[in-house]
Amino acid sequence: MVKIEDIEIGEFPLLLAPMEDVSDPPFRAVCKENGADLMYTEFISSEGLIRDAAKSLQKLDIYDYERPIGIQIFGDKIESMREAAAKAEEADPEIIDINYGCPVKKVACKGAGAGILLDIPKMVEMTAEIVKRVNKPVTVKTRLGWDHDTIKIVEVAKRLQDVGIKALTIHGRTRQQMYKGEADWSYIKQVKEQPDIHIPIFGNGDIDSPEKAKEYRDVYGVDGIMIGRAAIGYPWIFNEIKHYFKTGEKLPPPTLEQRIDVVKSHLKFSVEWKGDKKGIFEMRRHYTNYFRGIAGVKPFRARLVETPTYEETLLVLDELGNELAGAELMTS
Template sequence: MVKIGNHTIGEFPLLLAPMEDVSDPPFRAVCKEKGADMMYTEFISAEGLIRDAAKSVQKLDIYDYERPIGIQIFGEKIESMREAAAIAEAAKPELIDINYGCPVKKVACKGAGAGILLDLPKMQTMTKEIVDRVSLPVTVKTRLGWDDSTIKIVEVAKRLQDVGIQALTIHGRTRKQMYKGEANWRFIAEVKNHPDIHIPIFGNGDVDSPEKALEYKNKYGVDGIMIGRGAIGNPWLFDQIKHYFKTGKKLAEPDINERVQITKKHLDFSVEWKGERKGIFEMRRHYTNYFRGIPNFKPYRTRLVECDNYALIIDTLDEIGSKFQNAYSFAE
């Protein structure tokens, strides 16, 4: 069984990645229901927490049904990250996660996120300061390097392990790649199989099917897999992977009624957490993903994203359930 600190998170845990504007409590709720073993908040700005910025503070919201959960923070100033970690600890997650992987220009080019991969001594010092500041386990999510010429991921892992992190997730791309090209899991395996590395190593990147999850599990020997974009509009992926691991057979794709029901549940969580107006507005980014692949869906998508009345949205979802009964009949 894989443990982080005193927390056992499964024999081969499936983790939901921290994704900005995606991994909020409503999305985490449906992923947890569908088999995610551990989840993380959206990444939270250290400076925002210290300034008590409303958007950053709201991201600290966690619920008992989500546990175990980690709060992820990012920033370029060591002192700010120390204090942000303490603020995050007060929200009582199971662990604190440090983002050393975000490739977005406004983050990385300021020396935060993946930007710190250009300054490994600073990365090590910052991590040690955070580990020393909090009593919770500290973990890290990072990338292979800034670009192909700066891949030092084994050294990164050793440095981080030396200062006390208790698990490491590696996205198999460089910062320069952003989200393009294929993730290179060979480097992730190099870390996992290194004789000096003894903390859990989780792989991340391109896992979007049960077959690929099993292939990567067997081929690269990681302790677990973190899933990001593959779960958007597809929280069933976690259960599908677990079923495939256990039986070697694929679960049928969720039919239209199940898609409608999980969309309603996601909407209800969103309205409950953010209030009706904002909850409806922020749910709009998810409709296309939940009903991906349905032919001639555009008029219904338009209705869903333009409507600001909860009851009418529910009516539209019910109509979709009736209209597209055979939309997923091709599923295995």
């Protein structure tokens, strides 16, 4: 059983990655229903939290059905991160997670996210201060390094463990790579094989099928896998991986009816959490992914992104299901 401190998260846990503008409570709800073992919030700005910015505060919303859950924070100032961690702890998550992996320019080039990989002593100091400030277990998500010439992930893992983190997730790319090229898990394996590493090590990057999840589990020896982009519009991936681990057989892909049911559930959570107008608007980014590969779906997708009310959206979804029944076996 894998544990983060005393929190049990399964024999080989599957984690939902924190993704900006994706990993909100409605999305997390459908991922949890479909097998995610541990989830994280979208990353939250430390400066926004300590200044009580409405957008940052809303991201602290967590619900009992999501547990165990971690709140993830990012920032470049140690004192701000300390206070943000304390504020996040007040929301009563199981875990406080630190983002040292975001590669986007507006974050990394200010020294936050993956930017801190250029200053490992500061990274260690910041982590130590956060660990001392909160009572919840602290975890970290990071990348291999800033670029190929600065990969020091084994040293980073040991130093972060030494200052008290309880688990480490490593994305197998450098900041320079962004999301391009292939994730290199050999470095993650190096970390896992260090005799003095005793915290759980989770791998992240490129897991998009049950077969790949099993291969990477077996080859790289990680304690669990974090899944990000492959879950967008496809929350079934968690249970599909678990079924494959258990039986060696692949589950059939979700039917059109199953897809519509999950979309309705996601939409319902979205409207309940954000209100009708914003909930419907922000749901629109998900339809393409939910109905990818369904022949004949294009005109319905166009209507879904223009429909203004919850009730009308449900009607379009019902019409889509009636008109395209059986189309899930085809490709667009």
